[in-house]
Amino acid sequence: MITVTELYRHPVKAHGREALCAVTLHAGKTMPMDRVWAVAHEMSKFNDAAPEWAHCVNFSRGAKAPELMAISVKTDEATNTLTFSHPDLPDLSINPDIPAQAARLVEWTKPIMPADRAASDRIVRAPDRGMTDTDFPSISINSRASLRAVSEKAGRDVSQLRWRGNIWIDGLEPWAEFDWIGREVQIGTTRLAIRERITRCPATSANPQTGERDLDTLTILSDGWGHKDFGVYGEVIETGDVKLGDKLELL
Incomplete structure (x- = not known):
């Protein structure tokens, strides 16, 4: 059997x-709360004015930044709060739909992002579906x-x-x-x-x-x-x- x-x-693509x-x-539909958000990097062609599904090359991900793979996350759906954990970083709790808090996730990951890759820039989302591959x-x-x-x-x-x-x-x-x-x-x-x-x-x-x-x-x-x-x-x-x-x- x-x-x-x-x-x-994985609420934020490649981030836990x-x-x-x-x-x-x-x-x-994709799995609820799976890849709802993604972290667009500075070279991303994701269109914030007309958001829709985009290819994974537009986002910070484990293929280019392996230390992201060590992130785990817990979700409080009642408050839309995500709490991220990483062995080399202090825990971080944010609501990714609040821009000021979303920016904190980008800042939080800076110490584990490779210097020779496009830097993470902002959290984005597509309407009605997760940002799967x-x-x-x-x-x-x-x-x-x-x-x-x-x-x-x-x-x-x-x-x-x-x-x-x-x-x-x-x-x-x-x-x-x-x-x-x-x-x-x-x-x-x-x-x-x-x-x-x-x-x-x-x-x-x-x-x-x-x-x-x-x-x-x-x-x-x-x-x-x-x-x-x-x-x-x-x-x-x-x-x-x-x-x-x-x-x-x-x-």
């Missing part, structure tokens, strides 16, 4: 993960079995936090999720269409506890299986609830 083992959201016990997924409103699904295969190839335990997934599952063969492209799955009371594999970037090379690049995940994937993919993207086609322990059924 395939079951849900973990759920995560938050574990969940349950979530309601809505048809045609896909131009459609995606939910990422990752397999614990595939992660164990990567860990075996690496010769060490590889943290699930490197992959910044939304839904983690277990109970299938490694890489079996790639065979689901073009099919639908039922998870809890929601249904998703599996759209495509997730091609990975250097963000996964950073240790999610320290932010240091300490594992060449892309070479491990390429040498081991001839690709740089891990996980699949699904699109919610039927609103419903997902919680830890729920069963996934391939339709």
Whole structure:
């Protein structure tokens, strides 16, 4: 039986993960409070006057700033307050929709941003959807079995936090999720269409506890299986609830 083992959201793109016990997924939408905000850098072409989804190259992210990968976050939805934590920084609590407070997040990350990259500039958001890496409103699904295969190839335990997934599952063969492209799955009371594999970037090379690049995940994937993919993207086609322990059924 395939079951849900973990759920995560990332309120500000590339700036912290938050574990969940349950979530309601809505048809045609990204996960609630997932990538609602993103940090545009000084070279970004994001249009603040007409905000809409934009490609990840417009934002500060773990692929270019690995120490961002060590951020965790807690959300108080009642007050729209996010509290960020990092091993090398004091905790920070802000409401990202208040410009003065949003600017504090940019300032807070300065000590962990590389000097040779475009500097973070401002927090932005797109109406009605999260700033996922896909131009459609995606939910990422990752397999614990595939992660164990990567860990075996690496010769060490590889943290699930490197992959910044939304839904983690277990109970299938490694890489079996790639065979689901073009099919639908039922998870809890929601249904998703599996759209495509997730091609990975250097963000996964950073240790999610320290932010240091300490594992060449892309070479491990390429040498081991001839690709740089891990996980699949699904699109919610039927609103419903997902919680830890729920069963996934391939339709």
